[in-house]
Amino acid sequence: MKAIILDMYGVILKDSGDGFYSFVNRTFPDLTPADIYPIWDKADVGEISSLEVFKRLGFKGDLCKIEKEYLDTVEIDESFSEFASSIKKYYKLALISNDSSEWSRYFRDKYKINDYFDVITVSGDIKIKKPDKQIFKHTLEKLGCLASDCTYIDDRRYNLAAAQALGMDTILFNSRNVEYDGKAVTNFKELANRLIVK
Incomplete structure (x- = not known):
């Protein structure tokens, strides 16, 4: 990975x-x-x-x-920065977000998260949104990685299915408490434990 x-x-x-x-x-x-x-x-x-x-x-x-x-009603998960800081020691980190260009920029600036990512793909910037496979392919190209080199994390099952169809490993970030048969976590600590080999 x-x-x-x-x-x-x-x-x-x-x-x-x-x-x-x-x-x-x-x-x-x-x-x-x-x-x-x-x-x-x-x-x-x-x-x-x-x-x-x-x-x-x-x-x-x-x-x-x-x-x-x-x-300003939208809050960040406070444990993200610790997770991202630790995970970057092991992996490249990318973001794929379905969002307007303006809102994405606002949140990324407000919460100072741009520096954590090697690649940032925003649907409003490239005019393609998940679950269209092209947005994943665009990100893979920017990362210089094969789909099989990547793990994709999302809270929406249909987005995970699109990533799986390309050959990515996937994990549901189950913030909405939905039924799911595949790999799932409920917080960044659990995600880090899955991704970081001790």
Whole structure:
């Protein structure tokens, strides 16, 4: 194993994305996930800006302030930095995140996590999102690794299935407590114990 590839939401960030629905619902209680997430998806593939998401959902006024209010509800898993510092002694580290360019940059800057990664792939930057295999292939190329050289960690089972189809080893970061037959962990300490050979 040469590289560890991590997802962002639901792994490094505590919010798996569901918090956005709750945030929007405080202002627009009648909007359903089917109203909200297709608009978010457009930002995730770089078709619209993150501010346009709020505009299309019906928010008025200072959209930058409203956006920051949402972003600041999202917290990092505090144990990530210790995990990343230790794991980098053994492996290359990469990030694959389905996110708008703007939001990803905000979180990575706020929590100072850019320096942990050798490769960062954001769907909004390259206009491809998981589970499309091309986003994984793009990351592998940047890492200079074969799929079989990598372990991929995500909280979504369908993303793990896409990585497995390419030949990656996978581990579910089970932050949402779902049923899963494969390898799974619930925190970064468990993940480190699986990945670091003593």
